[in-house]
Amino acid sequence: MSKGKIAFYWAGSCGGCEVSVVDLDETLFDVLEHFDIVFWPCAMDIKYSNVEDMGDGEIDVCFFNGCIRNEENQEIAELLRKKSKIMIAFGSCSHLGGIPGLGNLSTREEILEQVYKKSKSVSNEKGIYPSSSVDEHGNEIEVPALRKYVSALDDVVDVDYYIPGCPPPTDVIKTAVLALISGNVPPRTEVLAPNRTVCHECKKEKRDIAVKEIKRIYQLDDIDPKRCLLEQGLVCMGPATREGCGAACPTANMPCTGCMGPPSADPLSENCEQGARMISAIASITDVVDEKNSEEDEIKAALDEIRDPVGIMYMYSMPKSILKRRRKE
């Protein structure tokens, strides 16, 4: 039987998804027995022109990580879509926009201005930005432009499956890859990961007690490693986040930040509404019911330390949230 062909690509990303593939260690040997890797810029010397020379649909599976931040990301996404039978959005940036998706809270001009003019150490007397230009010998140098906003992969091309996480956990990748190797593929557009919440796999003890007020982690004198972090007053995104990581961050006594995105069983999450889920989780755990006093003030005080709800609750999913991006000044 001839081997299948797979490709790995990164768009607006950090390289963590590539390392998560390298971290498959010996499983990588199994993959290599079934597939030839025909494109993987991080690890192999195959150039864009080699991909352009491939036939349409020649690549069996393309694992695409990273968000769509600039024109080049979009062009390569379109190229790889054309060349691939199955396109997988790999990791939270291509799945939901990821942390770079927080760039949608600023305009493109604000971004360029901060990075190349206002930033403390910059010395930019000419006041220039990176842009296509001509050098002193008359050579034209093209520079890909930033898009106005960040998009997830399925905003620019059709996506067949999603593998969530920042980066995707090893077991989630293994299960997905083994399914592909065996030809046992699930229905199209599915997220290839279990579908309950992080709380279901978190071993910390829940006492079903109410919380008086939300705190910042540095305001807690002690973090009890055995107890639920939300019940200790921390914004732990577990109740609004898909499982599959083994509650990795809570295991290190740190709150979940929501990188797996919301589970998809709930109709609420049609729009990937991780924030809405989290707000309802916080509402149900915060004890502010005192009929006599002004409820509004009390709620406000209890939630006072959630200073950046948008950044916390959509840390990985801004471009796919109901907010999507800033519209106006």
Added chain:
Amino acid sequence: MTLIEINPITRLEGHGNIKIFKDGNGKVEAAYLQIPELRAFERFCMDRQCELMPQLTSRICGVCPVPHHLASIKALDRVFDAPPTARAVAMRKLMHFGYMIEDHLLHFYFLGGPDLLLGPDCPPEKRNIVGIIEQYGKDVATEIMKHRRFGQDIIRMLGGKAIHPAFGIPGGVSNSLTEDQLDGVEEMARSCVEFAQFSLSLYKEKIMGDEFFSRAVVSDEYSLDCYNMGLVNKKNGPDYYDGDIRITDADGKEVVRFHPSEYLDHIGEAVERFSYMKFPFYKGIGWKGLVESKDNGIYRVGPLGRYNASNGYSTPLAQKEGKELERAFGRPCNMTLAYHWVRLTEVLNVSEELLDLVRNRKLMLDGGLRTPVGKITGHGVGCIEAARGTLIHDYEVDGNGLMKDVNLIVPTTHNAAAISLSIAKAAQREIDNGIEETDRMNRVEVALRAYDPCFGCATH
């Protein structure tokens, strides 16, 4: 005028392309390294809750999340006026050393190393980790993966995840290791010392014997006379976690030494149109563009920058290797391809340091993990040596603990000008010698991979 383009540059972290313009006589007129990407952490981290910065900024780089996480938490220690406890520092170093081993090995066996281990002109489809497994056998491959995994395991034990760990709290850390886990780490460290020695012997055997490398390494085109920078301890030895920043000139003379919080007095960043990467320079000399000259403030960081800006290693086996390195290449050494040898010597040095650290069970097991935070001071600079060089995080925070300003100078950014010059010089050598078949253009990329660049990091 002809344009030769290498797009994308490969076997490194992040995006980039090389554009080489030839004049009418076929000579190189100009060569540019362009980094086409920008995610803008310096902008979108503003207005975020500051305690999330270690997790947000670790996403600058999935290859080196640990130093970002740690530089970030070191900045927050200062924002909250909370010097971490001795045990917390020890836990952070444990994670950092595990990371250094993993990251350097990743470079030698997966990224830059295949050029050396398989030869620079080995066919492109073989010139990678798969080729290494084929040539060196599954046993060696298993050892490579095992020792990389050791580094990842140490990070995971402390931070829950190997990539993007969650661990740092202002004034300390969230987690520590049990006695059993420490026994495990001690065993790993011992094994890493041996594997570092194996890797060094492999390097010497392959490089010294290779015709291209033995000539290229000493050639002017694969050298660069510039300034060097790295963190040093009180005795001017390299310090990977803390210390002062020291800058030396191309002859090894100290030019300046300062506390990282004073970096703005000494480091500026130039902007050029052709790339999203900024170009840091030493302010004492100034920025004269992409020109190799002692009157230009271009400097290098990372293994070779540290080697040149410091003297001697802290541990016995690394000291011995360092001496051999000095005999072969001298100190300072301005040969770009020497980065590889220094990098492997650092794996040995860090493995020995890790072993010493984990054996200190009193430090590992006794004392608190956190200093209670004080009042918000509003400002903090955190600095650390990442595998690729000096990393600076500078934060302004308001009274509500929200980020108001973020300035980041990342190792590969420090190296931006030096890498660009190295590429231009290598291109000149190879193309003016009449070599320009696509496959042999890899020799130009060889000059760039020596730095172990991380361009996702560099533009951030």
